[in-house]
Amino acid sequence: MLALVLTVGLGDVEVASDELWTLGVVAVEERSGVAPGSVELWTSLGDDVSSVTSSLEGLGHLWSWRFETVDERVSETWRDHATVTWISDDLFVRPAWLKGAAPDVDGVQAISIEPGATFGMGDHPTTVLSLRALRAVMSPGATVLDVGCGSGILAIAACLFGATHVRAIDIxxxxxxxxxxxxxxxxxxxxxxxxxxxxxxxxxxFDVVVANILAPALIDLADDLTRALSPSGSLVISGILAERHQHVLDALAPLRVVDRADLDGWTAITLAR
Ligand SMILES: C[S@@+](CC[C@H](N)C(=O)[O-])C[C@H]1O[C@@H](n2cnc3c(N)ncnc32)[C@H](O)[C@@H]1O
Known part of the structure; x- marks a missing residue:
């Protein structure tokens, strides 16, 4: 399989990793000592060279990158460390290969995910925040649009929260x-x-539109996200940094903020007309 290797300066490791997570990677390995002052970030966005290239063009920074062919067994070691993620007292996300990894208790729901080469194991703060915000705005029978569905985790959750129809899209x-x-x-x-x-x-x-995508993409999509919202609908956005999100809200005006929650430096914001 193809590994994607980004070479970044020491000071850029965190921002580059964050951007890779929001592009849809499931694991990032840091390798230092390759060249003074720089670090290699090894990850994967799948084996489709043209789709990986177009995803990288959407990054907010220009870093040098290359592909490396790697042994699939080595690149899959993160699976041994994957664990259940609790979203709330009554909802958790389970890696599909971990059977019985959480108690089978009445009233507790599980979402079982095999991410393949997509983002959406449920353990990233933006997914946790999106799941919580989505639940807060759902009503039985709601229709939902999941923009940037990745593994499908938010679309599946919307069904558990009572959606009758979910349309999921991803580039x-x-x-x-x-x-x-x-x-x-x-x-x-x-x-x-x-x-x-x-x-x-x-x-x-749609009654609910949810988009857990990088800020530049949210800004590009702002008019269409607003257009897809029914008059009394709710838009949930995440994939943005708690410290820097006003430019995204500006692009979505005149939608107004009705709720916001932060986790580990990330934020999810619910908007309405
Ligand atoms: C951070 S992942 C979110 C995955 C999942 N929804 C979750 O919350 O865990 C962002 C997803 O958005 C997709 N994406 C990026 N830009 C997009 C666009 N313009 N339209 C649709 N999907 C997009 C990526 O391919 C990726 O799967």
Missing amino acids: SPAAVPTTVDNAERNNVSERITVSTTPLAEVDEH
């Missing part, structure tokens, strides 16, 4: 089969449709 082709598989795994496939349809071509309106 990454890998997200489509992964979301389909995860929807089946969680018994909600009849309520989810998934595609790589660009948001600009989605012409329905």
Whole structure:
């Protein structure tokens, strides 16, 4: 399989890792000592060279990068360390290969995820925040648009929270089969449709729109996110830094902020008309 290797300055390690997470990687390994003052970040965005290249063009910074062919078994060692993530007292996300990793207790729901080459194990703060914010705005029978569905985790959660129909889209082709598989795994496939349809071509309106994507993408998509929202709908955004998000809100004006929560330096914001 193809590893993606970014070479960044020591001072850029954190911001580069953050940007990689929001692009959809599931693990990042730091390797120092390659060249003075720089660090290599080894990760993977799948084996489709053109889609990885276009994802990298969306990064907020220009770092040098290359592909390396690696042994799949080595690149999969993160799986041995994956654990359950609790979202609330009654909801947790479980790596699909960890059977029985959390107690089977009445009233507790589990979302089981096999991420493949997509983002969305449920352990990243932006996903945790998005899941909580999504739950807060859901009402039974709501329709939902999940923009940047990755593993499908938010679309699946929306079904557990009562959605009758969820449309899930992502620019990454890998997200489509992964979301389909995860929807089946969680018994909600009849309520989810998934595609790589660009948001600009989605012409329905939804009670809830959720988008856990990098700030530059949210800004690019701002008009279409607003257009896809029904008149009384809620927009949940994440993938943005708690310290720096006003430029995203400016792009989404006149939508107004109705709720916000932060976790580990990230923020999720709920907006409405
Ligand atoms: C941070 S991941 C979120 C995955 C999952 N929704 C979650 O919350 O864990 C962001 C996803 O957005 C996708 N993405 C980035 N730009 C996009 C765009 N313009 N339209 C649709 N999807 C996009 C990426 O491919 C990636 O799968």
